[in-house]
Amino acid sequence: MPLASPITDIEQLKDNPALARLLAWNSAAVEGVKFDREELSIYIARSYIREACAVLRDASPCPFNVFCDVTCVDWYPSEPRFEVIYHLLSIAGKERVRLKVRLGDDSPALESVTSVWPAANFFEREVFDLFGIRFTGHPYLRRIQMPDDWEGHPLRKDYPVEGYR
Amino acid sequence: MILNMGPQHPSTHGVLRLLLEIDGETVVRVMPDIGYLHTGIEKTCEAKFYQQVVPLTDRIDYLCPMTNNLCYALAVERLLGLEIPPRAQWLRVMLNELTRINSHLVWLGTHALDIGAMTVFLYCFREREDILRLFEMVSGQRMMTSYFRVGGIALEPPLGFFERVKHFADRFPARIDEYENLLTSNPIWTMRTKGVATITAEDAIALGASGPTLRGSGVDWDLRRDMPYSSYDKFQFKVPVAKEGDVFARYICRVQELRESIGIVQQALAGMPEGPIKADAPKVVLPDREKMKTQMEALIYHFKIVTEGFAVPAGEVYQAVESPRGEMGYYVVSDGTAKPYRVHMRSACLANLQLLPKMCEGRLIADVVAAIGSIDIVLGEIDR
Numbered sequence: 001m002p003l004a005s006p007i008t009d010i011e012q013l014k015d016n017p018a019l020a021r022l023l024a025w026n027s028a029a030v031e032g033v034k035f036d037r038e039e040l041s042i043y044i045a046r047s048y049i050r051e052a053c054a055v056l057r058d059a060s061p062c063p064f065n066v067f068c069d070v071t072c073v074d075w076y077p078s079e080p081r082f083e084v085i086y087h088l089l090s091i092a093g094k095e096r097v098r099l100k101v102r103l104g105d106d107s108p109a110l111e112s113v114t115s116v117w118p119a120a121n122f123f124e125r126e127v128f129d130l131f132g133i134r135f136t137g138h139p140y141l142r143r144i145q146m147p148d149d150w151e152g153h154p155l156r157k158d159y160p161v162e163g164y165r
Numbered sequence: 166m167i168l169n170m171g172p173q174h175p176s177t178h179g180v181l182r183l184l185l186e187i188d189g190e191t192v193v194r195v196m197p198d199i200g201y202l203h204t205g206i207e208k209t210c211e212a213k214f215y216q217q218v219v220p221l222t223d224r225i226d227y228l229c230p231m232t233n234n235l236c237y238a239l240a241v242e243r244l245l246g247l248e249i250p251p252r253a254q255w256l257r258v259m260l261n262e263l264t265r266i267n268s269h270l271v272w273l274g275t276h277a278l279d280i281g282a283m284t285v286f287l288y289c290f291r292e293r294e295d296i297l298r299l300f301e302m303v304s305g306q307r308m309m310t311s312y313f314r315v316g317g318i319a320l321e322p323p324l325g326f327f328e329r330v331k332h333f334a335d336r337f338p339a340r341i342d343e344y345e346n347l348l349t350s351n352p353i354w355t356m357r358t359k360g361v362a363t364i365t366a367e368d369a370i371a372l373g374a375s376g377p378t379l380r381g382s383g384v385d386w387d388l389r390r391d392m393p394y395s396s397y398d399k400f401q402f403k404v405p406v407a408k409e410g411d412v413f414a415r416y417i418c419r420v421q422e423l424r425e426s427i428g429i430v431q432q433a434l435a436g437m438p439e440g441p442i443k444a445d446a447p448k449v450v451l452p453d454r455e456k457m458k459t460q461m462e463a464l465i466y467h468f469k470i471v472t473e474g475f476a477v478p479a480g481e482v483y484q485a486v487e488s489p490r491g492e493m494g495y496y497v498v499s500d501g502t503a504k505p506y507r508v509h510m511r512s513a514c515l516a517n518l519q520l521l522p523k524m525c526e527g528r529l530i531a532d533v534v535a536a537i538g539s540i541d542i543v544l545g546e547i548d549r
Contacts, residue, residue: 037480130207
């Protein structure tokens with residue numbers, strides 16, 4: 001199966017349940033979309049992420065009620081440097097959607113979604129630990145994998161694979 | 166009083182540390198502390214070629230290496246746009262279900278051992294040994310198999326392999342009856358598990374549970390059936406669900422899954438298609454040894470794949486499979502080079518572990534042990 005080129009036009013994708021719901025709620029929150037390899041990514045403006053998650057969780061008839069994952073990709077040295085990536089799943093609609101938030105290098109922070117899904121707790125702590133992204137409103141934002149006195153954030157691209165010696 | 170449980174406690178299934186705030190024998194608060202097995206596999210992946218990541222995926226979850234192999238291979242194959250031949254897909258399904266049985270047997274044995282039923286452990290490890298021998302026969306390794314590769318599987322199974330699997334699959338349902346005879350209606354077992362560590366469906370979903378932990382709370386969701394991959398849609402199987410949400414419900418779900426899995430193995434054996442086991446993609450899949458001796462191109466491709474890897478078109482994929490513990494997801498980002506830009510493993514256990522405080526608070530310390538066993542965690546996968 002040859003690869004199709006990604007679709008980035010909002011007009012072509014607006015029938016998708018997740019995107020339709022977000023556009024109906026607040027089109028200013030949607031910064032862009034990408035449909036590639038049968039997966040939809042929606043770029044969300046940083047200040048709207050928690051509300052966008054809450055809207056998608058309660059959307060009908062296809063509520064994205066399951067929080068699968070949050071992680072981050074470091075695009076160092078390009079700017080904006082970080083992409084925080086959320087994977088949501090709808091059990092009723094058998095759909096997945098990926099939300100992305102772009103963050104700059106200077107003290108990257110965004111709102112925690114733990115108030116929407118308690119499941120995000122450990123995952124956000126892991127992103128904080130390994131990438132140094134702060135989640136405001138997180139109940140217990142401490143390192144989870146690395147020791148508490150560790151310096152640096154290992155999964156950043158400017159952190160050497162062998163570690164500092 | 167604060168009680169420290171672990172990280173070297175035998176019932177924590179690895180190196181999990183729990184901080185228990187207790188009032189007499191009653192648990193008031195539970196705080197899991199993880200990270201003791203953190204090996205930085207996600208970071209290491211970024212420094213390897215795509216094909217070199219496969220052995221790392223084995224080591225994330227040492228009880229279901231093939232599930233991790235499969236999930237990673239599927240993710241990279243979707244990035245590449247590769248079509249996998251039916252025989253390879255069916256072999257993958259068959260071995261995946263054997264892996265599920267293997268993992269559930271270790272879970273059942275150790276879980277029963279935690280609660281005090283020692284015989285089950287010996288029975289389970291007897292059958293597990295049979296499965297590990299099958300794995301050794303097919304891949305050369307008992308545990309870290311690395312048998313599924315990007316573009317197919319490593320080798321054609323040896324002569325006599327399918328007969329051995331058939332022999333095992335025919336005997337196994339009677340063995341499940343043996344385990345059930347020992348446990349299901351055993352009054353001590355039911356007293357220790359029924360009504361213990363209950364979790365509702367709403368809580369389970371909100372806390373991110375998946376797999377048998379979620380189905381034990383009455384949510385009918387299985388990725389193999391609901392979002393099929395690797396031709397799981399061609400197999401008939403039931404998804405066991407139990408409503409109670411307690412330790413016993415999760416036990417029943419997993420034991421029923423053993424029966425369903427062996428049914429899938431039988432179907433795979435009966436309908437195994439003939440044909441190639443590797444995709445037709447010479448730039449990605451290593452050529453046959455015979456071809457390398459006779460064809461110049463094959464030798465060149467082999468040299469190039471081994472020395473420079475293969476480039477993967479830029480993009481990103483999130484591939485999830487139903488591992489024995491729940492939704493195992495691989496998020497692979499490619500920047501167009503021969504090394505993955507980012508590999509992230511969505512661990513089912515990490516999410517399932519978040520249920521533990523909810524399950525244990527207000528109950529006795531002894532129930533904590535039963536609850537940990539019932540969510541079936543593997544710390545290697547949690548910490549990665």
